[in-house]
Amino acid sequence: LSIIGCVVNGPGEALMTDVGFTGGGAGSGMVYLAGKQHHKLGNDAMVDHIVELVEKRAAELEAERAAAPKAAE
Known part of the structure; x- marks a missing residue:
């Protein structure tokens, strides 16, 4: 997970994370999934949306x- 307010350094940090968010000014930022730019998001919805994405990714990793171990059998 990366949440970086800087539009200059944020994209580089987000490239190395499963879920990332970079600030961009004008009340919105960019969401990154698996290191790739995915969609723009308003700052007002950021916290709930990022929590949802992180929980989804955590469930995928657990699965x-x-x-x-079953695949190794």
């Missing part, structure tokens, strides 16, 4: 981990 992958749970399936890994």
